[in-house]
Amino acid sequence: MSKVQIDTKANRDRLFDKMRTTLGGAVDAATRDQAVRKRLERHGRNLVPERSNLDAAGQLELFRVQAEAVSATVVDVDSHADVPEAITDYLRQHNLPARIKHGADKVLTALPWDKTPALARDHGPAHGDDAVSLSHAFAAVAETGTLILASGPDNPTSLNFLPENHIVVLDASTLGGSYEDAWDSLRKTYGEGTLPRAVNMISGPSRTADVEQTIQLGAHGPRRLHVIVVKG
Amino acid sequence: MDITSPAFKSNVKRALADPQLQRAMGNVKRGFIKKRQAAFDKLPEFDALRDQARDIKNHTLAHLDLYYEIYEQKVRDAGGEVHWASTAEDARDIILQICQAHGARTVTKGKSMIAEEIALNDHLEQAGITPVETDLGEYIIQLRNEPPSHIIGPAIHLNRDQVEESFRAVHTDLPDDRPLGEVSELVDEARAILRQKYIDADVGITGANYLVAETGTSIIVTNEGNGDLTQTLPKVHIVCASLEKMVPTLEDVSTILRVLARSATGQEFSTYTTLSTGARRTEDVDGPEEYHVVVLDNGRSDMLGTEFQDMLRCIRCGACMNHCPVYHAVGGHAYGWVYPGPMGSVLTPTLIGIDQAGHLPNASSFCGRCEAVCPMRIPLPKMMRHWREREFERHLTPRTVRTSLALWAYFARRPALYHLTSSMFIRALKLFAFGRARLKSVPLAGGWTRHRDLPMPTGQTFQEMWRAGGDE
Amino acid sequence: MPEKAPHVGLFVTCLVDVFRPGVGWAAVKLLRNAGCVVDVPRAQTCCGQPAYNTGDRADTRAIAEGVIAAFEPFDYVVAPSGSCAGMIKKHYPELFTGDAAWEPRAKALSAKTHELVSFLVDVMGMDTVDAAFAGTVTYHDSCSGLRELGIKEQPRTLLGSVDGLELREMEDTDVCCGFGGTFCVKYPDISNTMVTNKAGCASAAEADTLLAGDLGCLMNIAGKLKRQGSSMQVRHVAEVLAGRTDDPAIGEGN
Numbered sequence: 001m002s003k004v005q006i007d008t009k010a011n012r013d014r015l016f017d018k019m020r021t022t023l024g025g026a027v028d029a030a031t032r033d034q035a036v037r038k039r040l041e042r043h044g045r046n047l048v049p050e051r052s053n054l055d056a057a058g059q060l061e062l063f064r065v066q067a068e069a070v071s072a073t074v075v076d077v078d079s080h081a082d083v084p085e086a087i088t089d090y091l092r093q094h095n096l097p098a099r100i101k102h103g104a105d106k107v108l109t110a111l112p113w114d115k116t117p118a119l120a121r122d123h124g125p126a127h128g129d130d131a132v133s134l135s136h137a138f139a140a141v142a143e144t145g146t147l148i149l150a151s152g153p154d155n156p157t158s159l160n161f162l163p164e165n166h167i168v169v170l171d172a173s174t175l176g177g178s179y180e181d182a183w184d185s186l187r188k189t190y191g192e193g194t195l196p197r198a199v200n201m202i203s204g205p206s207r208t209a210d211v212e213q214t215i216q217l218g219a220h221g222p223r224r225l226h227v228i229v230v231k232g
Numbered sequence: 233m234d235i236t237s238p239a240f241k242s243n244v245k246r247a248l249a250d251p252q253l254q255r256a257m258g259n260v261k262r263g264f265i266k267k268r269q270a271a272f273d274k275l276p277e278f279d280a281l282r283d284q285a286r287d288i289k290n291h292t293l294a295h296l297d298l299y300y301e302i303y304e305q306k307v308r309d310a311g312g313e314v315h316w317a318s319t320a321e322d323a324r325d326i327i328l329q330i331c332q333a334h335g336a337r338t339v340t341k342g343k344s345m346i347a348e349e350i351a352l353n354d355h356l357e358q359a360g361i362t363p364v365e366t367d368l369g370e371y372i373i374q375l376r377n378e379p380p381s382h383i384i385g386p387a388i389h390l391n392r393d394q395v396e397e398s399f400r401a402v403h404t405d406l407p408d409d410r411p412l413g414e415v416s417e418l419v420d421e422a423r424a425i426l427r428q429k430y431i432d433a434d435v436g437i438t439g440a441n442y443l444v445a446e447t448g449t450s451i452i453v454t455n456e457g458n459g460d461l462t463q464t465l466p467k468v469h470i471v472c473a474s475l476e477k478m479v480p481t482l483e484d485v486s487t488i489l490r491v492l493a494r495s496a497t498g499q500e501f502s503t504y505t506t507l508s509t510g511a512r513r514t515e516d517v518d519g520p521e522e523y524h525v526v527v528l529d530n531g532r533s534d535m536l537g538t539e540f541q542d543m544l545r546c547i548r549c550g551a552c553m554n555h556c557p558v559y560h561a562v563g564g565h566a567y568g569w570v571y572p573g574p575m576g577s578v579l580t581p582t583l584i585g586i587d588q589a590g591h592l593p594n595a596s597s598f599c600g601r602c603e604a605v606c607p608m609r610i611p612l613p614k615m616m617r618h619w620r621e622r623e624f625e626r627h628l629t630p631r632t633v634r635t636s637l638a639l640w641a642y643f644a645r646r647p648a649l650y651h652l653t654s655s656m657f658i659r660a661l662k663l664f665a666f667g668r669a670r671l672k673s674v675p676l677a678g679g680w681t682r683h684r685d686l687p688m689p690t691g692q693t694f695q696e697m698w699r700a701g702g703d704e
Numbered sequence: 705m706p707e708k709a710p711h712v713g714l715f716v717t718c719l720v721d722v723f724r725p726g727v728g729w730a731a732v733k734l735l736r737n738a739g740c741v742v743d744v745p746r747a748q749t750c751c752g753q754p755a756y757n758t759g760d761r762a763d764t765r766a767i768a769e770g771v772i773a774a775f776e777p778f779d780y781v782v783a784p785s786g787s788c789a790g791m792i793k794k795h796y797p798e799l800f801t802g803d804a805a806w807e808p809r810a811k812a813l814s815a816k817t818h819e820l821v822s823f824l825v826d827v828m829g830m831d832t833v834d835a836a837f838a839g840t841v842t843y844h845d846s847c848s849g850l851r852e853l854g855i856k857e858q859p860r861t862l863l864g865s866v867d868g869l870e871l872r873e874m875e876d877t878d879v880c881c882g883f884g885g886t887f888c889v890k891y892p893d894i895s896n897t898m899v900t901n902k903a904g905c906a907s908a909a910e911a912d913t914l915l916a917g918d919l920g921c922l923m924n925i926a927g928k929l930k931r932q933g934s935s936m937q938v939r940h941v942a943e944v945l946a947g948r949t950d951d952p953a954i955g956e957g958n
Contacts, residue, residue, distance in 0.1 A: 015318065035295060040481060044483060193447055197509060210387050211372075213259055220423055221503070596887065598848075619759075621761060622759070644749045644752070645763070647749050683896035684930075687927060690726065694721045
């Protein structure tokens with residue numbers, strides 16, 4: 001596991017002793033334990049804004065509005081079969097080379113690429129010179145137009161950040177209203193109390209306002225984020 | 233970072249006389265306040281969420297030891313390690329050890345106020361390791377060898393011509409005649425320069441906005457993507473997190489996330505909110521092989537159970553300083569250390585001592601705007617007042633202030649004597665004023681009359697007139 | 705609306721008592737016109753903020769005990785100042801937390817303490833005053849009144865009923881003027897920046913007169929405007945609402 005063995009046990013013990021003394025004073029240990037255990041097991045929802053309490057069509061529209069408000073571009077297609085052409089359309093529109101990189105995601109690999117034979121595809125994590133990457137979103141959140149991407153060989157994390165242009169395929173059926181809907185989806189797939197190495201919540205392309213508070217897109221992450229929503 | 237908080241007054245003098253800074257602060261004032269208000273207006277549940285965020289943090293702090301036990305195990309389960317640092321020195325040493333164990337030569341850094349607090353960069357450089365700041369604001373101030381002046385926008389005190397000047401001075405490999413007058417040109421240049429550094433870095437160090445006990449997760453909230461490149465590409469990811477970052481569940485963190493960006497920049501959500509859990513899994517094709525979390529105490533555990541505990545709810549959004557008229561007037565550097573503005577005025581004395589940071593909680597008119605916008609409902613003026621109480625108890629309050637206060641209080645506690653004396657006082661003042669309605673200069677009132685005229689009393693005291701039975 | 709004539713204890717405030725008693729008379733007139741019986745206990749000096757904000761809780765408590773004792777007999781305590789009313793209402797109870805004798809008394813006093821204009825509107829149910837003021841006016845929202853006591857609409861409601869008065873809102877009405885009690889003399893240069901901004905906003909509003917509900921703010925702003933040679937006049941809002949504007953404005957002579 002780790003190359004380095006650092007012993008901070010003394011610090012740890014001192015800290016925990018102090019915390020236990022200060023915090024555990026008035027309340028008995030069993031009550032405190034219970035409170036923590038219950039909260040973690042239930043992972044109950046706090047107040048969820050009404051905004052995304054809409055039907056599926058409403059949530060899709062909200063997602064689009066919110067994503068566009070943060071400078072993502074969003075198109076819908078009826079089925080997966082339409083995705084390759086939606087991709088080449090996008091690349092042509094922005095004068096981008098006809099070459100994309102994606103991971104081992106089964107939905108992506110199973111797309112009818114024969115429809116776009118001129119499109120070159122590479123597989124794997126991103127390298128410095130990849131111009132366009134393609135990911136398949138795990139889910140999305142209508143509330144703020146946020147995509148949820150999970151790490152793994154299917155959709156390597158580096159594809160979300162290194163290339164200048166990021167295209168994401170989003171199945172409308174995985175779109176939820178709130179972040180809480182996304183947590184529920186993650187738990188269903190990955191289990192309770194655990195997450196993949198990285199979950200990226202992405203709302204639009206990279207930006208900075210660090211110079212004179214002027215917003216500039218494409219700081220270090222992608223300059224462009226294009227979402228292809230598959231409705232079918 | 234050098235501490236100049238004791239020199240607050242001379243820092244202020246310099247800041248007020250700096251036209252570049254004053255111009256930049258004008259932008260800060262106008263920009264952030266409007267944006268937060270717009271975000272507030274768009275979310276009807278905003279205030280209710282603030283209340284819940286406060287309650288979540290209070291619950292967490294009350295059970296902090298228990299959550300950390302669970303968190304630590306979860307991190308281990310995910311292939312990561314938690315290291316415990318009591319002091320800034322411990323944290324620096326742990327991080328250096330990890331870097332040295334991997335033979336690190338360059339280290340990329342996402343923005344981390346904890347890294348500033350422990351003065352990590354100097355420590356790494358002294359050991360022959362090059363830290364590269366990747367957040368654009370941090371990168372800019374690293375080039376200029378300046379400390380950050382705001383916890384969200386470290387380079388907020390600079391105008392773009394100053395940034396251009398720095399880029400030209402340092403990026404000497406690039407053609408002299410290249411245009412750099414526009415913000416887009418500056419950002420593009422930073423992007424190009426940093427690209428290869430991300431890829432070459434041996435270790436990536438980030439902060440953490442939150443640690444989640446439920447899953448053993450650290451969360452960073454950014455807009456640039458630099459934090460993500462920093463923590464995904466190198467072989468080793470080190471997270472520096474201070475003790476109060478703990479949050480119980482994913483649901484709890486989403487409540488707090490809802491008020492974070494809105495309070496900080498007016499965005500509804502930051503561009504990238506990333507949840508990191510452990511090291512690369514066997515099936516991963518990218519991501520760090522090692523994941524280390526350094527949990528820093530450095531005085532936080534001492535705040536538990538004290539009148540300053542509420543300050544541990546702070547989520548470092550910056551809303552307080554964005555709305556503070558004192559911060560607007562003097563900028564962040566005047567505060568003299570890592571944390572400026574109202575939150576800095578409460579936190580800094582905890583971390584470096586009230587004897588060094590005494591000016592900070594005193595340089596406030598208690599207007600209350602900070603508390604009014606704090607997403608975690610921290611009673612900042614109240615805690616600044618607690619610092620003044622501590623100073624008073626320890627006789628750190630300046631002697632002249634203490635003496636005049638004691639004198640005044642003597643009279644104020646004795647109404648009959650007070651009324652007699654105040655009547656005499658205004659007679660004297662009126663005589664001294666020779667009938668003028670205001671004075672430009674009054675002995676012992678130099679603090680007032682340096683910048684303002686002092687209106688004179690109009691005649692008798694109200695109490696005198698009331699006792700005399702009538703109006704005028 | 706109270707049934708029998710409310711018995712109000714006027715908390716004069718140390719600044720009004722010494723520097724501008726006319727504000728006290730304006731308050732008395734407004735309260736009487738609203739149907740209150742007004743008394744002014746002699747045993748009052750100050751609400752204790754100078755000691756409180758310097759960290760001297762002992763002196764603050766001593767002064768507060770005096771205030772509580774002097775004002776307990778009244779139905780209401782009314783102060784022509786958001787900061788003094790705020791001190792009594794919001795901070796006195798906290799000063800005596802855990803004190804079995806004084807905490808209930810502090811809480812009781814807190815419950816019946818009000819700033820003047822918000823008392824007239826929120827408790828006495830007034831929405832008009834019988835006054836005239838031919839001129840343009842701009843209003844500064846003093847911090848304590850605004851943020852501790854929620855005073856924002858009430859003065860505007862009553863000013864709106866003053867015959868001939870035109871209210872011109874300035875930018876940043878809710879930004880601190882830089883007074884802050886001892887702050888303005890402990891950190892005069894920072895205070896100066898703040899009051900210069902406030903004076904700038906006031907001048908830009910192009911009103912003849914600036915009003916507010918706190919004499920500390922008013923003396924600070926008036927002092928700055930006069931130093932700048934401005935002809936803008938500064939008064940306490942109670943003076944206009946009570947129709948007592950024959951007296952010279954703050955910092956002005958006969």
